[in-house]
Amino acid sequence: MNAAIIGYVLIALAVLNLIGLLLLFRRLAGTPAAPAAVAAQPVVIDESPEPDLAPVTPAIEPDQLASMLRRLENRLGDIEDQVRRTPTVSVASEPGATTDRALALAQRLARQGATPQDIADTCGISLTEAELLHRLHAAR
Incomplete structure (x- = not known):
């Protein structure tokens, strides 16, 4: 596998990581966080017409998530620059390649x-x- 392919694979993995973080953030933002003591109690279904809507606190703060995304974007840019600078090298396992x-x-x-x-x-x-x-x- 040559360096360009490795670089593209790393870029794809970083993009997938970004997408995963965004999906995780959206999922956590939509569900309320339950303390351990509440999670151990049996669930009681309330049949009242108005459900309790408690404010949702995400597990990861939006500014923390934004900083993580900025770091990933910077790292992705570094990897792209490294792939552009690295000359294409043939690998001995490729057909026709000689060392x-x-x-x-x-x-x-x-x-x-x-x-x-x-x-x-x-x-x-x-x-x-x-x-x-x-x-x-x-x-x-």
Whole structure:
């Protein structure tokens, strides 16, 4: 997986985190907070025509939630900047990707006079790449 994909995954996770916090805030704002002593008592259903509407106090204050969202937004911006600055790097597990070590070894083998087939087998690169490196780096 290259750095750009990792960055996009992190951005997606941060956005999902923001959405989750917003949904949590909306849910907590709509339900009253119950103390532990009240929660342990049995629930009595009041059949009166006017229900008690107590003021709702959210578990997280709006200014705290806003500051958390600002921090997440700043972090998301930092991640986006980091992804833009990071050059795209191929990973060895991707098809067709070769590492710097494999290429350095292939160059060294070509200078020592190895055949393109030996270079390809030893370094795990294609025969075409090995032939090219052999032509470029073999002793004349």
